[in-house]
Amino acid sequence: MQSIEQIKQGVEAGNFLALAKTISAIENDANKATDFLESLRPSLAPIIGITGPPGAGKSTLIASLIQAWVEEGKRIAVLSVDPSSPFHQGAILGDRIRMREWYLHPQVFIRSLASRGHLGGLNATTIELTTLLQSAGFDIIILETVGVGQSEVEVAALADTTLVVLVPEAGDDIQMMKSGLMEVADIFVVNKSDRPDANAFASHIQQMLIENHATEKASVVQTIASQKEGIETLVAAIKHHQALANHVSSKKKLLLSKTMQLIVAKKMQQLNYTEIEEALSEAMQTSSFNIFEFAKKFF
Numbered sequence: 131m132q133s134i135e136q137i138k139q140g141v142e143a144g145n146f147l148a149l150a151k152t153i154s155a156i157e158n159d160a161n162k163a164t165d166f167l168e169s170l171r172p173s174l175a176p177i178i179g180i181t182g183p184p185g186a187g188k189s190t191l192i193a194s195l196i197q198a199w200v201e202e203g204k205r206i207a208v209l210s211v212d213p214s215s216p217f218h219q220g221a222i223l224g225d226r227i228r229m230r231e232w233y234l235h236p237q238v239f240i241r242s243l244a245s246r247g248h249l250g251g252l253n254a255t256t257i258e259l260t261t262l263l264q265s266a267g268f269d270i271i272i273l274e275t276v277g278v279g280q281s282e283v284e285v286a287a288l289a290d291t292t293l294v295v296l297v298p299e300a301g302d303d304i305q306m307m308k309s310g311l312m313e314v315a316d317i318f319v320v321n322k323s324d325r326p327d328a329n330a331f332a333s334h335i336q337q338m339l340i341e342n343h344a345t346e347k348a349s350v351v352q353t354i355a356s357q358k359e360g361i362e363t364l365v366a367a368i369k370h371h372q373a374l375a376n377h378v379s380s381k382k383k384l385l386l387s388k389t390m391q392l393i394v395a396k397k398m399q400q401l402n403y404t405e406i407e408e409a410l411s412e413a414m415q416t417s418s419f420n421i422f423e424f425a426k427k428f429f
């Protein structure tokens with residue numbers, strides 16, 4: 131394991147080798163890194179979660195955001211969590227093209243993580259890795275996840291500011307919104323606003339915010355990521371939300387949600403699936419089998 135000082139020095143010099151090695155080690159087995167993780171003293175560098183359906187333009191948007199922040203002299207880390215799907219390789223290759231100009235930039239660190247079948251698509255070690263990045267001298271951490279099912283909720287439970295990226299003809303997304311997307315988004319980004327229905331779609335979301343008395347909590351920004359349009363407004367909206375998210379109560383809420391996730395993950399690890407399955411095979415054969423009684427043995 132590299133020391134955090136070595137990692138930090140590397141980051142300052144635009145050399146991410148020690149960081150990359152440490153990330154791999156944590157990804158392989160976070161339990162082995164317990165002492166290292168407990169020694170970290172993370173900064174308050176904001177974590178910006180960016181989620182939305184496949185192909186909505188998340189990576190293209192990130193490339194534009196990076197540009198804006200690099201110009202402000204910031205150091206930026208991007209973690210892209212790819213769902214383990216047949217498109218996985220393609221997504222990484224696509225990102226290499228879309229974020230091409232940033233892969234070798236000394237202020238920018240980009241890393242793709244496979245979600246390894248973790249439910250909801252978020253990598254199981256995301257809390258560890260974002261905390262590492264906060265301890266390694268980055269000013270902003272971006273967390274990109276494809277919005278499939280639960281992952282919007284998961285990303286919101288990790289990020290200081292959550293962007294939900296949608297595209298105009300996203301009929302299904304409106305359905306998703308009704309079932310909870312409203313809760314997680316701090317900023318709705320209507321990307322591909324070069325498309326005909328973009329304004330109507332943005333107004334629709336705005337209307338939903340009004341109906342839900344959520345205009346204080348969330349905002350709507352229109353962008354054309356591929357033409358770098360709307361990026362300044364988006365950067366300003368993020369900054370505005372950051373100012374709100376910096377309150378002690380928001381920080382505490384986020385830390386509490388992360389703590390709960392870490393506890394749940396640890397408790398899950400303590401369960402031995404095979405052992406439970408074997409015990410079940412036996413218990414099932416008795417006529418007096420009761421699932422509550424059975425499960426209690428493993429509490």
Ligand SMILES: Nc1nc2c(ncn2[C@@H]2O[C@H](COP(=O)(O)OP(=O)(O)OP(=O)(O)O)[C@@H](O)[C@H]2O)c(=O)[nH]1
Pocket residue numbers: 182183184185186187188189190191221224228276321322323324353354355356357
């Ligand atoms: N017309 C139009 N196309 C765009 C815009 N933004 C991105 N695209 C295109 O949309 C496609 C998908 O963009 P990505 O940035 O890879 O989208 P993504 O959400 O990161 O995709 P996944 O990571 O695979 O879920 C690319 O071909 C982009 O060039 C936009 O504002 N307008």
Ligand SMILES: [Mg+2]
Pocket residue numbers: 188189190221225274
């Ligand atoms: Mg992408």
